[in-house]
Amino acid sequence: MVGLVLASAVPAFAQDNSFNSSVNMSPLPGLPQAMPFSGATGGAGGLRAMPGMSQVPVLNPNGPPAAPDAPGRDPHTVLPQPPSGKAAIGVSARFGADGAVIPRGLVWRVFADKPEASGAYPLVAEAVDPSPVFFLSPGGYVVHVAYGLASAAQRIIVGASSRREQLVLDAGAMKLQADVNDKLIPAQKISFDLFEGSFLQGKPSSRPYFRGIGSGEVLILPSGNYHVVATYGDGNAVIQADLSVQDGKLTDATIHQRAAEITLKLVSQAGTTPLGDTQWSILSPGGDSIKEAGGSTPAFVLAEGGYIAIARHDGKTYSKEFDVEAGKDQSVELTLTANEGLPQQPSGDSSGDGGGSDSGGQD
Structure with a gap:
């Protein structure tokens, strides 16, 4: 269902x-x-x-909350002095075109924009800071940022001057x-x-x-x-x-959810120990198979509605109709005395010998 x-x-x-x-x-x-x-x-x-x-x-x-940044604000107010022959590239990311700067959880990678002989693009630098600064030599690069399953990439050309780059993450x-x-x-x-x-x-x-x-x-x-x-x-x-x-x-x-947990039991008489070596089937009122299991007390979560429980034990079949109401967990108990053991029927017919009138207790 x-x-x-x-x-x-x-x-x-x-x-x-x-x-x-x-x-x-x-x-x-x-x-x-x-x-x-x-x-x-x-x-x-x-x-x-x-x-x-x-x-x-x-x-x-x-964890502790973090204060949001102002929309679009670049966290790099001052860029550090780069080593000789390199430029400082300060990167950050924001939520959407007009959203706030992302304050944490970012994974940054910088690749060369030309592949090696193998076809792979060399990884030049990486960082997990929210707004790192990369010191890069002049040339072309691809800056990639990942935030969970979301990511963005941007190609940049680095010259002699330092600068800031802000990527947009949807x-x-x-x-x-x-x-x-x-x-x-x-x-x-x-x-x-x-x-x-x-x-x-x-x-x-x-x-x-x-x-x-x-x-x-x-x-x-x-x-x-x-x-x-x-x-x-x-x-x-x-x-x-x-x-x-x-x-x-x-x-x-x-x-x-509209469902409940159901436990099935086959007993010799009401209140006695459940019988082992029992095979169970749960059917819809129309006879469609919903679930099968073995054991003395199998448990299922079933959607709200009507069902038929079929128990097979010692070559005989026992059955009972029951209803599931949302949030009302229950035990559905079948007894040997209320159903004298029908010959085993693969179709799961529950019409014989009062199978539908057997009353199960509730936890």
Whole structure:
């Protein structure tokens, strides 16, 4: 069961419970420090990487805030005296054409603008300062800056005179969480996949832009429209939402799930120890398979709706219909005495011998 929703990233929709997601926007410069990915992955609020990506900064939401800079202000008031035969090139970056200077979390690299015989462009200098000064010999260069998954590059010609260069980064950030009935879902039970484009406008990418974003992590992204798929547990509790990232702003979104955690038990009689060596299937009312598992007490997260539980034990089949309500976790208990053990039926037919009337307890 998939819920399709629209969550527009504008302040007017913040905390609007008529949508299946709540969105708030805040300026990025006031957020805590972003640090470049250095090879190790972290948990919620830590650093995350994807294969092939060497720099994936995210923001730590628990760190101290930083004061925003004035829009467009160049941090290089005075450039240092360069060594003989070189020029001082002071670089900085800002959010969008008219945004504030980015105060931290930048990774700078300077390449020669002509390739070597191998075809590679030589790396001349690099820095992780927000506004470094490079001492460069006269010639052509390409200055590249990365901020999370956003980046920009600019070709420059260096002569005898020192000067300043400011690059424009179209970048913002996104923070994702999910709840059920206004109660946050633990980070280990929810994950988010991010796609470029809009699902509602029929323009989503078929390949994830970033997979497995943790709850509460802040991911720095190029500005634009994104499609989020939020998966609660490993069942069918999946919600989709369209979000946007704006220059210099954090899109803080909470996805509202409509699901609950269900534990299945097959017992000889009510209240007794669950029987082991049991194979389970969860079916929709129409007979479509939702989930399968083995064991005495398997647990699933299921979207709100009606289901049929099928238990196969000792060559016999037992069944029970049950309903899932959002946020109401429950145990669904099947008893041998209420269902005398139908011959095993691959179709999962639940119509025989009162299978639908077996009453399960709730935790």
